[in-house]
Amino acid sequence: MSIPGFVIRNALRNKRRLLLSVLSAAVSLFLLVSLMVLLREFTQPPTDADAALRVAVRNKVSLMSLIPQRQRAIIERVPGVDVMTPFIFFGGKTDPDGGIRFGTLAIEPSKLKRLFPEIHCAAAEYESWLKDRTSCIVGRDTAQQYGYKVGDRFTLVSGIFPCKLEMRVAGIYFGTVDDRNLFLHHKYLDEAMHDWGQTGMWWLKVSSAEVMPQVIDEINKAFANTANEVRAESERAFQASFVSMWGGIKFLIGSISGFVLLTLVMVTASTMSMAVRERFRELAILKALGFRRRDLFALILAESFGLAALGALIGAGGAWAFYTGMDVPRATHGIFVTLEVTPQMLGTAALVAAMLGIVSCLAPAIAVARMSVTEGLRTLD
Amino acid sequence: MQHEPIVTIRHLSKIYRQGEMEIAALDDVSLDIARGEFLSLMGPSGSGKSTLLHIIAGVDRPTSGSCHVGGIDVTDLDESQLADWRNQNVGFVFQSFNLIPVLTAFENVELPLLLMDLSSSQRRELVNTALELVGLADRRKHLPKQMSGGQEQRVAIARAIATDPRLIVADEPTGNLDSASADTVLEILQTLSGEAGKTVIMVTHDPRAASHGSRTIHLEKGKLLP
Ligand SMILES: Nc1ncnc2c1ncn2[C@@H]1O[C@H](COP(=O)(O)OP(=O)(O)O)[C@@H](O)[C@H]1O
Ligand SMILES: [Mg+2]
Numbered sequence: 228m229s230i231p232g233f234v235i236r237n238a239l240r241n242k243r244r245l246l247l248s249v250l251s252a253a254v255s256l257f258l259l260v261s262l263m264v265l266l267r268e269f270t271q272p273p274t275d276a277d278a279a280l281r282v283a284v285r286n287k288v289s290l291m292s293l294i295p296q297r298q299r300a301i302i303e304r305v306p307g308v309d310v311m312t313p314f315i316f317f318g319g320k321t322d323p324d325g326g327i328r329f330g331t332l333a334i335e336p337s338k339l340k341r342l343f344p345e346i347h348c349a350a351a352e353y354e355s356w357l358k359d360r361t362s363c364i365v366g367r368d369t370a371q372q373y374g375y376k377v378g379d380r381f382t383l384v385s386g387i388f389p390c391k392l393e394m395r396v397a398g399i400y401f402g403t404v405d406d407r408n409l410f411l412h413h414k415y416l417d418e419a420m421h422d423w424g425q426t427g428m429w430w431l432k433v434s435s436a437e438v439m440p441q442v443i444d445e446i447n448k449a450f451a452n453t454a455n456e457v458r459a460e461s462e463r464a465f466q467a468s469f470v471s472m473w474g475g476i477k478f479l480i481g482s483i484s485g486f487v488l489l490t491l492v493m494v495t496a497s498t499m500s501m502a503v504r505e506r507f508r509e510l511a512i513l514k515a516l517g518f519r520r521r522d523l524f525a526l527i528l529a530e531s532f533g534l535a536a537l538g539a540l541i542g543a544g545g546a547w548a549f550y551t552g553m554d555v556p557r558a559t560h561g562i563f564v565t566l567e568v569t570p571q572m573l574g575t576a577a578l579v580a581a582m583l584g585i586v587s588c589l590a591p592a593i594a595v596a597r598m599s600v601t602e603g604l605r606t607l608d
Numbered sequence: 609m610q611h612e613p614i615v616t617i618r619h620l621s622k623i624y625r626q627g628e629m630e631i632a633a634l635d636d637v638s639l640d641i642a643r644g645e646f647l648s649l650m651g652p653s654g655s656g657k658s659t660l661l662h663i664i665a666g667v668d669r670p671t672s673g674s675c676h677v678g679g680i681d682v683t684d685l686d687e688s689q690l691a692d693w694r695n696q697n698v699g700f701v702f703q704s705f706n707l708i709p710v711l712t713a714f715e716n717v718e719l720p721l722l723l724m725d726l727s728s729s730q731r732r733e734l735v736n737t738a739l740e741l742v743g744l745a746d747r748r749k750h751l752p753k754q755m756s757g758g759q760e761q762r763v764a765i766a767r768a769i770a771t772d773p774r775l776i777v778a779d780e781p782t783g784n785l786d787s788a789s790a791d792t793v794l795e796i797l798q799t800l801s802g803e804a805g806k807t808v809i810m811v812t813h814d815p816r817a818a819s820h821g822s823r824t825i826h827l828e829k830g831k832l833l834p
Contacts, residue, residue, distance in 0.1 A: 228715045230722055236710045512706045515667055516720040516767075517695020519688045600667035601658075604702070604779075 234529045241502070245534070248498040252538020252583065253545065255491035256576050260546035262484045263572045268565075269476060277344055279436050283465035284429040284446055287456040293425040294455050305445045307438035308431050312338040313413050315427030319383035322391060329369045330408040331383060333416045334430075342432050345402045352377060352398025360415045362397035366406035370399045383411075390419040488579065496587035499531045503591035510595050511603020520596040527595065531588035532581070539580035543573050614774065614807050615641035615664055620673035622659050622830075633659040634670065635830035643774075646801035646808045648821035656830040657811040658779055664809060665698045665777045666690045678774060695723050699768025699806075701778035705760040707752040713739065713763045714748040717770050724771065738766035741804075742796055758789025765796055769806070776800060778810040782817050794820040 228236075238245055284302065286292035293315075302311060312335040319331030336357050340346060348356075348364055356362050365375050379396045392415060400406065417423065433442050439461060446459040503510070510523055518526075547568040555566045622634040633656045641647055649657050662668035663675055666682045667690075675682050678697065685693055707716045717738050721731045739745045742762035752760050761781060768776055778797065782790035798820055801808040810821060818824045826833040 228711070228718055228722075229728075233711075233715075233719075233722070236715075240710045508706065509708055512700075512702070512708075513719070514691070515665070515694065515700045517691050517723050517771075519691040521688075522691075522723070601662050604658075604662075604667075 230526075231529070234526060234533065237502075237506070237526070238530050238533055244498060244502070248495055248534050249538045249541065251494045252491060252535055252580065253542035255487050256539050256542030256580060257546045257549075258487050258542075259484055259579065260543050260568060260572050260576055261550075262480050262487075263575065264546070264550060264566050264568055266477060266480050267567070267569070267572075269480075277342075277432070278462045280432050280434075280439070281342065281462040282431050282433060282439065282443060282446075282459055283462060284431065284457050284459040285427070285465075287458045290428075293427060294429075294457060296424050296426050298429070298450065298455070298457070301449050302429060302431065302446055305442055305449070307433045307435075307442045309434050310338050310341045311429055311431035312342060313426035313428075314430045315413065315416065316387065317383070317392075317411065317416065318385050318387035319392075319409070319411075320386055322382040322384040329366065331411065332408055333411050333413040335413050336410065339410060342430055343403065345404075346400050347402035348398045348400040356397035359395065359397060360412045360418075361393055362395040363409050363411040364398040364400045365396055365409050366403070367399050367401040368406045369409065370396075375399075383409075388416070388420060390416070392416070392419055492583060492586055495531070495535065495583055496590065498534075499527070499588045500591040500594075502530070503527060503588075503595060507595070507598065508603055511598060511600050514598075514600045514603065523595050524592045527588050527592045528585065532584035535580040535584035535587070538583075539576055543568075543576035543580075546576075547573065612643065613640035614643040614645075614678055615639070615809075616674075616676040617664070618674050620660070620663065620670050620675060622656070622663065622668070623671045632830045634663075637673070637827075637830070637832050639825070639832060641807060641809065643807055644801055644805050645823060646798060646821040647810065648818035648824040649809060649811045649827065650813060650815070650818050650824055651827035652813070655827040657827055659830075660827065661777050661779055661809060661811055665700065665775070666694050695720060696771060697773050697775055699765075699771070699773040699776040701761070701764050701768050701776065701781045703780040703783040705752070705757070705764045705784070707760055707763055707767070709752050712749050712751055713744060713755070713766075716752070716763055717766045720767060720771050734770050734772075735766075738770040739763075741769065741799075742766045743792075756789065758785055758792055761785060761789070761793050762796065765793065765800075769800065769804075774807060776806050776808045778808065780811055780813070782812065782814065790814075790817065 284294075284298075286294045296313060299311070299313070302308060313333075315333045317331040317333050340353070352364070356364050369375065375396050377396055377398060381394055382391055383394050384391045392411065394411065400410075413426065433439050443459040443461070446457065450457045513523060513526075514520075550566045550568050553566070617637055617639040620634055620637040620639075621632065624631040624633055635656075637656075637660065649660065651657050659668060663670050663682075664677065666677075666685070670683060673683075680693070682690065682693065707713075708719065711719070714735055717735045718731055721734055726734070736745065736748075739748060742765050744759060744762050744766065747755060747759060747763070750759075752763070755763070761784075765776075765781075768778075776797070781797070782793055785793060794817055797808050797810065800806040801822065808821075810817070812818050
């Protein structure tokens with residue numbers, strides 16, 4: 228037998244308690260990693276190079292407020308603006324069944340590829356879409372999920388605007404982080420809305436990252452003190468403000484994580500102090516045999532560390548296996564495209580487990596260090 | 609005594625304070641114990657036997673007085689020096705055996721050796737020697753609960769002697785044993801003090817057990833009777 232062997236033998240002494248404490252650590256760490264995964268999905272900024280050149284222009288009042296299409300001429304004249312398109316959330320549902328869970332976005336098709344070069348679509352399909360005002364392209368994930376093929380027809384009814392649009396699938400696109408949207412012609416919506424002259428926002432691309440601040444500034448100034456003041460911001464800033472809508476959720480997730488941790492520490496700490504209290508006399512004997520305070524401290528710490536580490540391995544490792552193996556879009560009904568467990572999350576979980584191991588054995592370890600052998604012996608004879 | 613003393617105790621007192629009350633567990637005890645002696649320490653319950661034993665063994669500290677063991681004043685050592693000193697110089701035997709229940713006889717005996725700088729084969733040899741000495745070589749793989757009380761106590765003695773200490777302290781080692789097992793244990797202690805040259809200090813209130821020793825002293829209310 229060796230000292231590690233002794234630690235293992237001690238840990239295995241009460242198998243049910245071992246199982247329960249390892250499981251509680253595992254479940255809590257699984258939860259913790261899950262919460263981190265969700266938080267990341269909510270706050271992840273786009274990272275591609277084109278995103279650094281894109282600017283979103285929206286109504287200063289709110290994301291939901293529309294802006295007039297006549298702003299276009301003014302924005303297009305701003306030096307540094309390369310390409311721009313109107314953009315609006317159509318909020319489409321298929322008619323009559325209504326079941327749809329993907330974004331339906333109206334844009335100017337001829338500008339889409341220059342704005343979002345990551346979009347890939349067969350040239351013939353793209354051409355056919357450009358030519359036919361009443362057609363759309365559909366993301367590959369959505370096409371697979373709903374079984375759409377090129378040439379399919381269906382009716383989209385807007386949940387936002389009073390109109391219905393007959394649709395033909397002109398093509399299937401792929402290559403974006405989220406191949407689930409449907410793009411349709413803004414013009415088609417305009418017609419259905421009797422040339423209403425409105426759009427949701429402008430997406431534009433500037434010629435270089437250097438000119439971006441100036442472009443943003445000029446656009447903001449151009450509409451200052453008009454009836455439709457705008458806020459122009461980089462895609463990153465736009466995403467961030469979009470995400471701030473999730474601020475409440477972040478707070479909620481943060482709070483839940485906190486409580487999970489607190490519970491975990493309490494459970495593990497009480498397990499450890501139980502384990503130590505039971506063995507108080509044995510620890511006194513070990514002291515009599517020549518074990519120093521720090522030896523006993525190390526024994527207790529190693530056991531508590533071991534429990535936490537095993538819990539972390541099962542919990543965080545389990546989370547990794549679970550989210551890596553799962554068909555995320557299907558399981559989440561398309562709410563999430565990927566749920567990724569990053570090395571940082573595993574690192575955080577390991578750190579939490581290590582802290583847990585230390586914190587939970589602190590009180591019992593101190594009690595043992597303070598205990599005198601005679602005191603410990605007196606509890607037995 | 610023909611041998612030089614291994615334990616020299618001078619004016620040793622241990623006072624417990626409980627509020628206004630002062631309890632003298634030990635009251636000005638002076639005592640010499642010779643190398644190889646088998647000393648029986650007798651006295652009524654509460655007379656300070658365990659306290660004296662614990663101070664000699666370096667697990668308790670006196671209020672005043674000195675206690676030299678093998679030339680070292682144990683009252684001068686700090687906590688961690690004392691731990692090392694105990695590991696190398698003292699073997700403990702308790703009334704309630706106090707084996708670790710999840711360890712086999714072999715592993716229990718090996719426990720104090722883990723603190724020493726020994727290879728596992730050196731440890732194995734020492735453990736086997738100790739177990740043979742108490743006549744339990746064939747019980748190596750048994751857990752404490754698979755043994756009788758007498759066998760458990762013999763394993764405890766093997767654990768006490770595995771590190772080859774010069775001092776063996778036993779606090780009522782036969783208190784929980786039937787008389788046959790008690791005899792075996794006492795004979796082992798006798799052998800240790802005689803042939804193996806260990807100094808054995810045994811607390812007991814059983815005169816029959818005490819008679820196995822080479823000398824008997826009596827404590828009463830913390831004082832040594834003449
Ligand atoms: N921690 C303590 N606090 C107060 N009194 C104590 C303490 N430990 C021992 N005593 C007292 O010291 C005396 C001697 O105790 P002890 O050495 O255990 O006696 P014995 O072993 O002879 O039965 C007893 O009166 C006991 O009550
Ligand atoms: Mg006693």
